[in-house]
Amino acid sequence: MTPQLTQSRPAQQAAASLPQRRSRWTGRTRRDFFVFLALALPNLILIAVFTYWPLINNVYYSTLDWTLGATSATVVGLDNYVAFFSSDDAGRVLGTTAVFTVVTVGGSMLLGLLVSLALNSKVRGTTFARSAVFAPYVLSGVGVGLVWLFIFDPGYGVLAWILRGLGQQSPQWINDPQLALVMVIIVYVWKNLGYCAVVYLAGLQSLPKDVMEAASLDGANGFRRFLNVSLPLLSPTTFFLLITTMLSSLQAFDLIRIMTPLGNGTSTLIYEAYLQAFGAYNRAGYSATVSVILFAILLIITVVQLRFVERKVHYS
Incomplete structure (x- = not known):
């Protein structure tokens, strides 16, 4: 006969005292999982179809020598990337993108912070002023560009009329590549500083x-309180604005398209992609290459900000 193993009474008591492991897949867990799927799955499908699938296709198109509208294309691998970085336009486009992004982000945030300090004061009319400051941000970029294009027009614009009244000639804002970039930067900062002002105002009121x-x-005066107390406490707001405004500036298109249709000195990466695909070149594969480069830059900037810049943020 095979001997039967029995446990002693202390061993049985110790085993009985151990907590029983419950199954993680209970009826409530199963119900919560299906509720999660019902709510999240449609959004995940939409994101996959309209975001990730076009992104994957764009990476594939960047490896093609393809003319827009053609029924066939030739696989060229990384030749489009080599052609971009070896061309004379690469430095110009990347430089224009860097200047436009740095100046618009810095200008919008700095002016927005100053405006928020003024709007945070308890005086009559601040509610109307807040609405007036934020209004340009929600206006159509096309409408804003057309209005400001009339203002900057060197022949018939409002600014030219004022300068002629003062005995001065109007600068050639549209024809001069450097002035065209300055013109677009001014309008972009004016349009977006209201967004930064409102976000900073919310941060100031939550201090x-x-x-x-x-x-x-x-004994700290107003300036010392702002510099040593308010500004560090606003670091989460500043970090949020730094990410959102930088991503927005790198993807700015409508104002550039309306105010400088030919990209005269204002060809950023996203506008260069548009010109290559829908301008006189019809180079869809090359345009996809520029778009992939822009995506890589956006991804790198976001990762660097989240990995290193966020360390300087004080959340308490």
Whole structure:
């Protein structure tokens, strides 16, 4: 006979005292999972179809020598990337993109912060001023571009009329490549500083009052309180605006398209992709290459900001 193994009473008591492992796939867990699928799956499908699938296709198109509208294309591998980085236009386009992004992001955030400080004061008319400052941000970029194009027109514009009244000649804003970039930057900053101002205003109004009162009791004046207390506490707001405004500036298109249709000195990466595909070249494969390069830059900037810049953010 095979001997039967029995446990002693202390061993049985110890085993009985151990918590019983419950199955993780209970009826409630199963119900919550299906609710999650019902709510998230349609959005995931839409994101996959309209975001990731076009992105994958665009990467594939960047390896083709394809003229827009043609029924056939030739696989050229990385030749389009080599052609872009070895061309004279690469430095011009990347430089224009860098200048436009840095100046518009810095200008919008700096002016937005100054405007938010003014709007944070408790005086009559601040509600109307907040609406007036934020209004340009929600206006159509096409409409804004057309209005400002009339203002900057060197022959018939409002600015030219004012300068002629002062005995001065109007600069050739549209024809001069450098001035055209300055013109677009001015309009873009004017349109987007309201967004930065409203976000900074929300950050200023959420600052802890006890900390500000403690700094005031310690003898810190208004400038010192802002520099040493308010500005560090606004670092999460600044970090958020840095990411959103930089991504927005790198993808700015409508104002550039309306104010400088030929990209005279204002060809950023996204506008260069448009010109290559829908301009006089019809180089769809090359345009896809420029778009992939822009996506890579956006991805790198976002990762660097989340990995390194966020370390300097104070959340408490």
